[in-house]
Amino acid sequence: MNKTVTYNNVQCDEAIAPDSKITTLEYLESQGLKVNYHCRDGTCGACRCQLNRGSVAYTTEPLAYIRDGEILTCCTTPTSDIDITCEF
Numbered sequence: 876m877n878k879t880v881t882y883n884n885v886q887c888d889e890a891i892a893p894d895s896k897i898t899t900l901e902y903l904e905s906q907g908l909k910v911n912y913h914c915r916d917g918t919c920g921a922c923r924c925q926l927n928r929g930s931v932a933y934t935t936e937p938l939a940y941i942r943d944g945e946i947l948t949c950c951t952t953p954t955s956d957i958d959i960t961c962e963f
């Protein structure tokens with residue numbers, strides 16, 4: 876089943892295919908969205924976002940500090956429909 880992404884309260888037009896391994900960050904970039912990032916490997920924390928709904932899987936063990944309810948977009952892939960809020 877395709878996975879939808881809601882980013883800062885707006886649902887993205889394009890869903891993620893069930894077998895896609897795209898990271899959350901790569902997906903947001905593919906949608907032309909403004910996103911924060913730096914290292915792209917889970918070290919710096921610049922891509923930290925609040926996960927309001929849904930679930931993600933980590934593609935690599937993150938080194939950056941994350942609080943409960945937060946995710947790093949650069950090293951996660953959505954495993955369900957997700958709703959995230961990212962601040963700049």
Ligand code: FES
Binds near residue numbers: 913916917920947949
């Ligand atoms: S871009 Fe550095 S932790 Fe994601």
